Amino acid sequence: MEMDPMLIEAAETGNINALHALIGDDPYILERIDQIPFVQTPLHVAANRGHIRFAMEMMNLKPSFAKKLNPLGFSPMHLAVIAGHTRLVLRLLKADKELVCVKGWGGLTPFHYVVTTGNCRLLVDFLEASPECIEDATVRDETAFHLALKENQIEAFSLLLGWLQRTRRTHGSVFTFEKKMANWEDDEGNTLLHIAATKKQHDAIKLLLDSQLWLHVKAKNSDGLTALKIIKDTNRQGVNINRNESDEVDTKIKQLKDKVILERIPVLVDRTRHSMSVDMINTMLVIMALVITATYQSSLSPPGGVWQDNGTDDTSSKSNITHLSNKSFANTSIWIFGNKTERAGTTVMNQQIYGVFWFLNLATFGFTELATVFLISSFHVFLFLAIPIYLLAVSYFCSMTILAPTIPWAYANLFFLVFFGLFPFLLFFSLLVFSKSIRQTIAEIRYRTRMRQALGMNLLGPGTLMFCSQYILDASFGVWMPSA
Incomplete structure (x- = not known):
């Protein structure tokens, strides 16, 4: 027609x-x-x-x-x-x-x-x-x-x-x-x-x-x-x-x-965020808030409580024990990093039990905070939410330092404060090691290098930096968000 x-x-x-x-x-x-x-x-x-x-x-x-x-x-x-x-x-x-x-x-x-x-x-x-x-x-x-x-x-x-x-x-x-x-x-x-x-x-x-x-x-x-x-x-x-x-x-x-x-x-x-539904994000935020609250509260009130200042002067066991909050900064530093034990304001747990509690509590708090930051990173007020979350982490480590029963544990908490800032990079490196074969990657890099040489390209430069950075990102995200 x-x-x-x-x-x-x-x-x-x-x-x-x-x-x-x-x-x-x-x-x-x-x-x-x-x-x-x-x-x-x-x-x-x-x-x-x-x-x-x-x-x-x-x-x-x-x-x-x-x-x-x-x-x-x-x-x-x-x-x-x-x-x-x-x-x-x-x-x-x-x-x-x-x-x-x-x-x-x-x-x-x-x-x-x-x-x-x-x-x-x-x-x-x-x-x-x-x-x-x-x-x-x-x-x-x-x-x-x-x-x-x-x-x-x-x-x-x-x-x-x-x-x-x-x-x-x-x-x-x-x-x-x-x-x-x-x-x-x-x-x-x-x-x-x-x-x-x-x-x-x-x-x-x-x-x-x-x-x-x-x-x-x-x-x-x-x-x-x-x-x-x-x-x-x-x-x-x-x-x-x-x-x-x-x-x-x-x-x-x-x-x-x-x-x-x-x-x-x-x-x-x-x-990664777009691959998650709105309901999933909302549910995870509620759970993260509950977990952060519980773990932080345990740093303020550890199991079994803390040693109290009874106002006595027993030179055979303790000398001039006074609650840390009533001391000057200099004196408080002596009390925190000194060789004393059973100080006022420190946990009553022994070193072994405190070690288990410290590890589990810290792992839970750290991973929960990182997950929360990731979930809220798309919000327009992200910076206002991220700052108090970061300060909460700082306060957490300060609290754990004061609660530490011995000098090694006090230093461990201070060290971990620095480690917390470098945690994402350490995580990426660990994922890189476990998610891909180093030998296979080296072989691929060499093959790419041969292609670059055949084309007259520089062996070092932005391209090499791009490859390395994307390799780390691919290894990291590949573990957390595997293909369906």
């Missing part, structure tokens, strides 16, 4: 009045077109010609036309993108964000066509409107990253890579989504590294090596070749990648193309 010639003329000229007149004469004129699976609708014609008002009126009357494919496999959004009608594309995007992900012939979406044309401004708009479009793959299992490299759109590729490092999206664990996209293989087993190496896009390879820790650098394609083998076997002479940028490049584009270093920490924290 062909479209009414008068309707075609109205769409080609953008005549909305003519459209209304045709509908008045035949109310089912659009309905009959809608019943055909693959058809050239008036919206397709208007999108191809760039008639914004006519297209939006058609969207208002028949929204279903926006997702229909014509006999050539294009939706109206496809045609508007290919024809370069940016204003119309943005209007369609505003009307329905899902139009970005409509798949045409070969599984190509409008987002894929934007990537292949290198329109970075429109690319940013699409990513902001529909972040999930980054996961769409063609029937050849090509993502937008693959298409950008295959079409030599290095600027668009760097923008996509920057967006990937900044996105808060998660699939299970913190790093799952980023690992998935960075190592995606097409139907021939080619990863991003394979494609960039084959097309001699050394700038793209450098971007990947400097920004992505979890690249499978030893992965082989269907021909059994690694990216390093392809680099060595191809001629590297005359590589000239077009990276010219307009003086009027949007600020967002510049930010996405910059290397990500310090931004990684808040991004990864947000990914």
